Structure formats: C-alpha cells, structure tokens
Amino acid sequence: MAITHNLGFPRIGSQRELKFAQEKYWRGEINQSELITQGKQLRSKHWQQQSSLDFLPAGDFSFYDQVLDMSFLLGNIPSRASNSHTNDSTELDTYFRVARGRSAHDSGCSCISAGEMTKWFDTNYHYIVPEFTNDTAFSLNPEKLLSQIAEAQSHNAKVKPVIIGPVTYLWLGKEKDASNKLALLDRLLPVYQALLAQLANAGVEWVQIDEPILVTELDQEWKNALQRSYLSLQKSPVKLLLATYFGQLQDNLPLISQLPVAGIHLDAINAKDETTALIDSLPASSIVSLGVINGRNIWKTDLNATLDWLEPIASQLQDRLWIAPSCSLLHVPVDLGSEEHLDPDIKSWLAFAHQKLEELSTLQTALNQGRQHVTAALEANQQAINSRRQSPRVNNPSVQQAVANIDAKLGQRQSDYPHRAAIQRNKFNLPLYPTTTIGSFPQTAGIRAARLQFKKAEISEVDYTSLMHQEIKYAVDEQEALGLDVLVHGEAERNDMVEYFGEQLQGYAFSQYGWVQSYGSRCVKPPILFGDISRPKAMTVNWTQYAQSLTTKPMKGMLTGPVTILNWSFVRDDQPRSDSCYQLALAIREEVQDLEKAGVTIIQIDEAALREGLPLRQSQWQDYLTWAIESFRISANGVGDATQIHTHMCYSEFNDIISAIADMDADVITIETSRSDMELLDVFDHFNYPNDIGPGVYDIHTPNIPTQAQMVELIEKAAERIPAERLWINPDCGLKTRQWKEVIPALQNMVAAAKTLRQRALKVAS
Numbered sequence: 001m002a003i004t005h006n007l008g009f010p011r012i013g014s015q016r017e018l019k020f021a022q023e024k025y026w027r028g029e030i031n032q033s034e035l036i037t038q039g040k041q042l043r044s045k046h047w048q049q050q051s052s053l054d055f056l057p058a059g060d061f062s063f064y065d066q067v068l069d070m071s072f073l074l075g076n077i078p079s080r081a082s083n084s085h086t087n088d089s090t091e092l093d094t095y096f097r098v099a100r101g102r103s104a105h106d107s108g109c110s111c112i113s114a115g116e117m118t119k120w121f122d123t124n125y126h127y128i129v130p131e132f133t134n135d136t137a138f139s140l141n142p143e144k145l146l147s148q149i150a151e152a153q154s155h156n157a158k159v160k161p162v163i164i165g166p167v168t169y170l171w172l173g174k175e176k177d178a179s180n181k182l183a184l185l186d187r188l189l190p191v192y193q194a195l196l197a198q199l200a201n202a203g204v205e206w207v208q209i210d211e212p213i214l215v216t217e218l219d220q221e222w223k224n225a226l227q228r229s230y231l232s233l234q235k236s237p238v239k240l241l242l243a244t245y246f247g248q249l250q251d252n253l254p255l256i257s258q259l260p261v262a263g264i265h266l267d268a269i270n271a272k273d274e275t276t277a278l279i280d281s282l283p284a285s286s287i288v289s290l291g292v293i294n295g296r297n298i299w300k301t302d303l304n305a306t307l308d309w310l311e312p313i314a315s316q317l318q319d320r321l322w323i324a325p326s327c328s329l330l331h332v333p334v335d336l337g338s339e340e341h342l343d344p345d346i347k348s349w350l351a352f353a354h355q356k357l358e359e360l361s362t363l364q365t366a367l368n369q370g371r372q373h374v375t376a377a378l379e380a381n382q383q384a385i386n387s388r389r390q391s392p393r394v395n396n397p398s399v400q401q402a403v404a405n406i407d408a409k410l411g412q413r414q415s416d417y418p419h420r421a422a423i424q425r426n427k428f429n430l431p432l433y434p435t436t437t438i439g440s441f442p443q444t445a446g447i448r449a450a451r452l453q454f455k456k457a458e459i460s461e462v463d464y465t466s467l468m469h470q471e472i473k474y475a476v477d478e479q480e481a482l483g484l485d486v487l488v489h490g491e492a493e494r495n496d497m498v499e500y501f502g503e504q505l506q507g508y509a510f511s512q513y514g515w516v517q518s519y520g521s522r523c524v525k526p527p528i529l530f531g532d533i534s535r536p537k538a539m540t541v542n543w544t545q546y547a548q549s550l551t552t553k554p555m556k557g558m559l560t561g562p563v564t565i566l567n568w569s570f571v572r573d574d575q576p577r578s579d580s581c582y583q584l585a586l587a588i589r590e591e592v593q594d595l596e597k598a599g600v601t602i603i604q605i606d607e608a609a610l611r612e613g614l615p616l617r618q619s620q621w622q623d624y625l626t627w628a629i630e631s632f633r634i635s636a637n638g639v640g641d642a643t644q645i646h647t648h649m650c651y652s653e654f655n656d657i658i659s660a661i662a663d664m665d666a667d668v669i670t671i672e673t674s675r676s677d678m679e680l681l682d683v684f685d686h687f688n689y690p691n692d693i694g695p696g697v698y699d700i701h702t703p704n705i706p707t708q709a710q711m712v713e714l715i716e717k718a719a720e721r722i723p724a725e726r727l728w729i730n731p732d733c734g735l736k737t738r739q740w741k742e743v744i745p746a747l748q749n750m751v752a753a754a755k756t757l758r759q760r761a762l763k764v765a766s
C-alpha cells in the first residue's frame with residue numbers, strides 16, 4: 001500500500017491572507033493575538049485541504065521564514081536582537097526584529113540591522129541566513145513547533161513534523177567571525193537529539209528531516225558531517241525520513257544510502273533515473289519516498305505515464321513506498337480553483353498546490369486499488385496532457401525558425417567597448433562619477449490601488465495612464481531636484497519586473513491569484529510560459545518616451561532581460577530552458593531596437609536572476625552560462641555604438657563567474673555591493689573588468705538612510721580597484737519597496753557624495 005505525504009504546503013493563503021495580516025501587524029493595525037489567530041486559521045484550512053494525505057506536514061507554516069523558525073527552534077538568535085528585549089516585547093517581536101531589522105526612526109530606540117537574506121537553493125524564495133560565531137550556543141525552544149503539531153493532530157490525522165537537518169542548517173548559515181561553522185556540529189546535535197525526544201513524547205512517529213544539500217557537490221568534510229550527524233541521531237525515538245529535493249544525488253547516493261535513517265525522500269522528478277540505484281542500495285526495511293509530482297512547476301502531471309513507471313516499483317516495495325510532491329509546495333500557488341480569467345484550455349493544463357495533492361491522491365488510489373477505481377480522473381488527465389501536447393497555441397513555427405536562424409552576429413555589438421565608450425562619452429558628456437538609480441521608485445499604496453481599480457475596470461485605460469503619468473512626472477521632478485545625472489521613469493506602471501513583461505508577450509499566460517512567497521510578506525506572481533514567445537507590440541516605449549519628454553537629461557529605457565524573465569517564470573517542461581530563453585531574447589531585442597528608434601539613448605536590461613539561476617552543481621554552470629550570456633547579448637546587442645547598454649544584478653557574488661559577466665559586454669553594469677562593504681569587489685583585484693561599473697553604495701533593503709560620508713568611503717574603496725573614470729554611483733537595487741521619505745534623503749546624500757568625490761578628484765588633478 002503506497003502511503004501519501006507532503007513536504008510542505010504554501011503558507012500565504014489562497015488570497016494572501018498571511019501577507020495582509022503580517023503587514024497589518026507591522027503597521028500596528030492588528031494586535032499580536034489577532035495575527036496569531038490568523039496564522040492558526042490558515043494552518044487549519046491548509047490541513048483540511050490536505051486531508052486526503054496519510055501524513056499531514058506540521059512546522060511548514062511560518063510567520064516569516066522557515067529557516068528563521070529553525071534558528072529560533074534551536075535557540076540561535078543574534079544577540080543584537082535578543083538583547084534588545086524591552087519589557088513589553090515578545091518572542092514574536094524579537095523574531096520580526098531579526099527578520100526585518102528595526103530602524104531608529106520607527107522605534108525611537110537604536111537601530112538593529114536585519115538578518116541577511118539570500119535565496120533558497122535555486123528557487124525565488126529567500127531565507128534569513130543563520131548567523132554563527134565561535135560563541136554560538138544552541139538551546140531547544142520547541143513550544144511553537146509542539147503547539148502546531150498538537151493543532152495538526154486535532155485534525156484526526158497522523159502528523160509528520162518537518163525540520164531542517166543539522167548539516168543543511170549549518171551549511172545555510174554564515175560565520176560572522178573566523179569560526180568554522182562545522183565545528184558547531186557537536187553543540188548542535190544534542191539539541192536535535194532533545195528535539196526528537198520531545199517530538200516522540202508528543203506522539204509523533206515520523207519526522208521529515210530535510211537535507212537538500214545532498215543534491216549539491218559536497219566536500220568530504222560536509223559528507224563526514226552528514227555521516228556523523230545521522231549516526232548520532234540513529235537512536236532517536238522517532239523514525240527519520242531524510243528528505244532531499246531540487247536535484248540529483250549523483251555521487252552523494254552511496255553516502256545517503258548508508259545513513260542510518262528509516263526512510264529517504266528522493267526528488268523523482270529531477271532524479272528519476274536514480275530511483276532504482278537508490279532502492280537497490282537501501283536496506284530492505286527502508287521506506288522509499290518518491291517525489292513524483294513536480295513541486296516547482298504548475299503543469300499537470302502525466303498520471304498515466306507516472307503510473308506506468310510507478311506500478312512496478314510499488315509491486316516491488318509494497319508497504320515501503322511513500323509518494324509525495326518532489327519538494328515542498330511552497331514554490332507553487334495555492335489553488336487553481338480561484339482563477340476566473342485563465343483561458344479554459346490553458347487552465348486545463350495546470351495544477352497548483354491543491355490540485356497537485358488531488359493528483360497524488362489519484363495516484364495512490366490507482367496504485368493501491370487499481371486504475372479502474374480512478375478511470376474518470378485518469379481519462380480527464382490524459383485529455384489535458386494530449387490537449388497541451390497538440391495545441392497549436394504552443395507552437396509558433398516562425399518563432400522556432402527565428403531561433404534556428406540565430407547566428408553569432410546577433411550577439412555582437414558593432415564595435416568593441418573602448419570605441420563605443422569614446423563615442424558615448426562625447427555624446428552624453430556626463431560628469432566623473434555619474435549618478436543614477438536602478439529603475440523603480442516607491443510602489444505606493446496609491447499606485448497599487450489605481451492598478452487594482454484598472455484591473456477591475458473601475459477606471460478606464462485613459463484614467464489609469466493619466467494616473468501613472470502623474471507618478472512618472474513626480475519621479476522625474478524629484479530626480480531633477482535631486483540633481484541625478486541619468487534618470488529613470490520609476491516603473492510605476494509595473495506590477496512586477498517579470499510579470500509585467502509576461503502579461504504582454506504572446507506565449508505567456510498570467511493568473512489572478514497565482515502568488516508565491518518570495519520573502520517575508522512579499523510575494524510574486526510568476527507568469528506562465530506555455531508556448532513559443534513573440535512580442536505583438538512595443539511594451540515600454542510609450543512610457544519611456546513620456547518620461548523622456550519631461551526632462552533634457554538622459555532617461556534610461558528599462559527592461560528585464562531574457563534570463564531573468566525565464567528564471568522568474570513558470571517555464572515549459574516540453575523544451576529545454578535554453579530554447580525558451582533564446583525566444584525571450586529575440587523578443588527583448590525587438591523592444592531594445594524599438595526603444596532606440598524612439599530616441600532612447602540609454603537602455604538598461606536587468607539580469608537580476610542571471611547569477612541566481614546558476615545550477616546547484618558547478619559542473620553544470622558552463623552549459624547554463626553559455627546560453628544565458630548569449631541570450632543577454634542577443635537581446636542587447638542589436639543597437640548602434642552610441643546607444644549605451646546598462647545591465648543590473650542584485651546578487652553580486654561574481655568571483656567564480658566574473659569572466660562570464662564581462663562577456664555580457666554591457667557598457668555599464670550596476671551591482672549590489674554596499675552590504676558587503678565593497679568586499680564583493682575583491683574579485684576585481686585579480687580580474688581586470690573592462691567596462692563601466694556602478695557598485696551599489698546604498699543598501700535599499702533597510703530603511704536606514706546611508707550618510708554622505710559612508711557612501712564616499714564606499715566609493716573610495718571601489719576606486720582602489722576600478723579606475724574612477726569607469727565608476728558610477730547608484731543604489732544596490734530598485735527602490736520599489738522603500739518609501740519616498742526614505743528615498744529622498746538617501747539620494748540627496750548619494751548625490752552629495754558624488755559631488756564631494758568630484759571635488760576631491762579636481763583637487764588631485766590641479
């Protein structure tokens with residue numbers, strides 16, 4: 001009998017109830033008990049929605065982030081936040097302080113910097129990085145998890161708590177001093193032992209312990225740590241289901257099969273080929289959990305094909321087979337049923353979290369009772385699979401031909417950088433240390449409310465355009481007043497830098513409620529790339545032209561690049577990612593050329609997700625970088641020498657891919673560096689980056705306002721590595737999540753910093 005379970009359910013709620021409750025709490029509009037009640041109601045609803053499962057997950061809910069929850073469970077709370085307890089502050093307040101920081105301005109107390117945030121493996125989810133020092137001590141703090149387990153148990157179901165394993169937990173964190181985080185394992189393991197004992201006391205039989213690092217290339221010391229950890233946990237009174245996901249085990253397969261755990265979860269979407277080897281290498285008593293429903297995309301599973309493959313495995317494994325989605329469903333939207341406007345054909349091809357669990361239940365019935373018990377469901381599924389395969393809407397021969405015709409010339413600028421730079425210097429006549437911003441200005445409640453009204457047809461397109469023009473004018477006037485050199489229109493009209501383009505490209509569908517948590521309360525609605533991509537008409541030209549008409553300063557045309565659009569969309573599983581990327585590149589190239597024709601002289605093509613799209617295994621990087629960089633070049637390089645191409649990336653750990661970044665051959669690249677105190681620029685000590693670069697001097701992720709002196713110091717550090725003539729001054733990233741009252745003083749200081757540096761340069765010259 002195959003058993004079903006789930007690795008985790010989306011926590012935001014089908015209507016983003018959690019987001020709205022969190023933000024209300026932070027604004028002081030609801031109190032803590034109201035927030036806690038909202039969390040409880042959501043969990044209860046989500047367990048009801050998962051009631052067909054044999055095991056319900058618990059511990060997958062979070063008020064901000066599951067890694068931060070783990071830090072609190074293990075008593076690893078940064079001292080700057082825990083020491084700032086005031087009499088009336090609670091653990092939840094401390095938790096949010098670590099997650100979000102605290103500005104002196106808001107609290108009247110000293111400011112506390114937020115925990116660092118970084119992406120969760122190769123997803124668009126971001127976690128709060130655990131912090132470690134030589135003095136880090138751990139202590140068990142299990143009340144919250146235990147109470148969620150009790151809540152889940154009240155649903156009359158077996159409950160399987162979900163925790164992050166000790167080795168992945170250490171791997172995810174950052175040493176804040178010279179310590180070696182693996183040295184902390186001996187302090188950590190007793191806390192895990194105590195935790196597992198408490199879970200057993202709570203009536204738990206199985207615990208899912210996640211070690212996704214097992215799909216990455218691990219040094220021997222990390223492999224040893226895994227071995228040591230699970231040897232030390234083998235006597236625990238609960239059974240451990242060791243979960244891996246997001247990829248193949250490859251050379252970690254022999255290691256995992258030796259670990260003394262009661263079961264292994266394998267991502268049988270990405271590592272399907274390893275199933276037999278894993279089964280063969282495990283002891284005869286081991287549970288094998290196969291992740292057969294893709295937890296990273298929104299396509300219906302081909303249930304008949306899955307059963308063709310699974311049935312013999314089920315016969316072999318009998319009661320030892322568990323089935324589940326490949327990973328937590330955190331990465332997919334909640335419920336397709338909420339969608340009212342999706343094209344019916346396309347909707348019939350899709351499955352969100354709720355539907356994925358229905359698929360799982362169908363598979364279970366078919367395996368345990370025979371396919372004849374779910375004939376109708378299997379037939380309907382087959383119809384949907386066939387409809388998608390045969391749909392003329394998926395295939396556009398002219399797009400496929402255009403991709404087949406791509407040749408090296410398409411990725412080449414007319415002249416090399418020094419030649420272009422000379423032409424552009426003459427044309428733009430910018431001062432030393434030119435100042436600019438990354439594109440977006442605050443997405444105010446007013447802007448979002450106007451868009452909502454427009455979407456509900458409560459205001460006309462003319463009214464909406466006029467409201468957005470007012471916002472653009474406001475942003476341009478502010479930038480003029482600030483004295484910035486190269487302006488942006490502010491992106492007011494964009495809901496999101498990827499969804500906005502998805503909405504306008506043929507071959508994309510977009511949902512109403514397909515939200516996925518990106519970090520904290522922030523969500524994204526990845527557009528759905530279902531067919532060959534083409535651009536019916538210009539997407540940004542009118543807005544940019546309008547903005548340019550308001551100023552004599554250069555106005556950057558602002559686009560999202562093909563690699564980022566791809567990496568932040570739900571993509572096709574019926575062709576290689578590279579093919580979809582080249583199609584996007586051709587569409588963006590047309591937009592770039594239209595902007596140039598419309599007189600836009602500087603065009604920024606953001607590739608925020610190029611670095612983060614790197615495969616989890618370094619051995620696969622080169623292949624990815626080859627098509628990703630080529631796609632960027634195709635999109636960017638169809639312009640004349642006098643048109644200045646900028647690109648922007650917010651994750652700047654470039655050390656290992658710097659030559660690929662240089663190969664992009666953008667005239668100017670703006671990057672995130674301020675949070676690392678320019679340390680990320682160390683790479684330029686030994687790599688002579690050839691083009692212009694704007695290392696961010698203003699950390700936009702905090703409300704704290706950088707001073708002029710801080711920014712001068714940062715740029716001086718940058719100038720030690722990169723000639724001043726090639727340096728730009730800008731924030732780390734876009735300003736959409738900030739408020740105008742923060743942005744204005746910060747940019748005033750930034751412009752003043754540039755002026756100070758110019759004066760210093762003049763003095764040196766004279």
Ligand SMILES: CN1c2c(nc(N)[nH]c2=O)NC[C@@H]1CNc1ccc(C(=O)N[C@@H](CCC(=O)N[C@@H](CCC(=O)N[C@@H](CCC(=O)O)C(=O)O)C(=O)O)C(=O)O)cc1
Nearest residue numbers: 124445448449451452495496497498518521522523524568
């Ligand atoms: C740079 N980042 C991005 C990533 N991925 C993307 N796809 N886009 C990115 O920008 N990944 C890495 C980082 C992650 N960072 C962020 C930063 C900010 C957000 C964010 O602010 N998300 C918004 C949702 C944005 C959006 O699409 N808004 C829509 C809908 C607005 C809305 O909620 N309307 C309400 C009514 C509001 C009102 O009346 O005031 C409604 O519909 O009910 C829009 O602007 O039209 C968020 O709020 O979470 C995400 C990732």
Ligand SMILES: N[C@@H](CCS)C(=O)O
Nearest residue numbers: 438439440606608734
């Ligand atoms: N142009 C975008 C880039 C974000 S990575 C913005 O400014 O928001």
Ligand SMILES: [Zn+2]
Nearest residue numbers: 608650733734
């Ligand atoms: Zn950015």
